[in-house]
Amino acid sequence: MENLHHHRKSYEKNNLVEDQINENPLIQFQNWFDEAKGNEHISEANAMSVSTMEEDGCPRIRTVLLKSYSEEGFIFYTNYESKKGESLDKTQLAGIQFFWPSLERQIIIKARVERVSQDLSDSYFNERPRGSQLGAIVSPQSSVIENRQFLEDRLHKLENEYEGKNISRPENWGGYIAKPYEIEFWQGRPNRLHDRILYKKDKENSWSICRLAP
Ligand SMILES: Cc1cc2nc3c(=O)[nH]c(=O)nc-3n(C[C@H](O)[C@H](O)[C@H](O)COP(=O)(O)O)c2cc1C
Numbered sequence: 361m362e363n364l365h366h367h368r369k370s371y372e373k374n375n376l377v378e379d380q381i382n383e384n385p386l387i388q389f390q391n392w393f394d395e396a397k398g399n400e401h402i403s404e405a406n407a408m409s410v411s412t413m414e415e416d417g418c419p420r421i422r423t424v425l426l427k428s429y430s431e432e433g434f435i436f437y438t439n440y441e442s443k444k445g446e447s448l449d450k451t452q453l454a455g456i457q458f459f460w461p462s463l464e465r466q467i468i469i470k471a472r473v474e475r476v477s478q479d480l481s482d483s484y485f486n487e488r489p490r491g492s493q494l495g496a497i498v499s500p501q502s503s504v505i506e507n508r509q510f511l512e513d514r515l516h517k518l519e520n521e522y523e524g525k526n527i528s529r530p531e532n533w534g535g536y537i538a539k540p541y542e543i544e545f546w547q548g549r550p551n552r553l554h555d556r557i558l559y560k561k562d563k564e565n566s567w568s569i570c571r572l573a574p
Pocket residue numbers: 404407420421422423424425426436437438439442443444445501502
């Protein structure tokens with residue numbers, strides 16, 4: 361057994377206190393996200409974990425890339441027939457997490473999720489490099505496949521089929537928007553007395569703010 365009992369670090373880089381936070385969590389997110397994007401030790405600040413509830417009641421978590429965000433929510437793209445697509449369409453709920461180790465920061469979001477408009481999915485798909493467009497068509501995401509060759513063969517076939525032609529978005533691929541109703545900002549602090557600030561949306565759609573014990 362590998363013992364990791366002494367594998368720990370003290371978090372000392374920053375703090376998160378009530379008189380410095382923005383009352384709008386999306387602006388607070390933007391402030392932190394901008395810092396993460398500009399941090400040379402963070403290569404994909406927009407990588408986020410998305411968790412959904414599976415049919416057996418167990419949450420399933422995977423990384424996806426945040427592609428845009430606004431007051432309305434967080435948008436990412438995927439295969440609608442994937443495991444996550446099926447769960448998202450069914451439950452319309454997701455948990456989202458960002459962890460930026462070099463800033464000693466975590467953000468946890470609970471959100472209601474829906475598909476974005478077809479126009480928005482089309483416009484993002486059209487911006488993607490050709491290889492990614494073909495990849496979206498080639499891969500029956502989350503299905504069992506026989507071997508790697510299956511993908512290579514399909515890619516090769518589609519490359520020939522689409523040569524010199526425009527590639528349209530397949531119907532089973534597109535975006536989701538996760539509309540947050542809770543956002544927690546976590547800042548590591550010394551002695552495990554971390555800062556946790558939770559924003560919750562109330563019935564009138566305004567945000568209340570409270571502090572959670574670490
Ligand atoms: C850094 C990183 C970024 C990823 N970005 C995406 C993405 O934007 N969309 C996506 O469908 N899968 C993305 N993936 C793959 C997913 O983690 C996952 O393997 C895939 O979506 C299938 O998940 P599912 O079977 O739970 O639906 C990414 C993986 C990593 C490690």
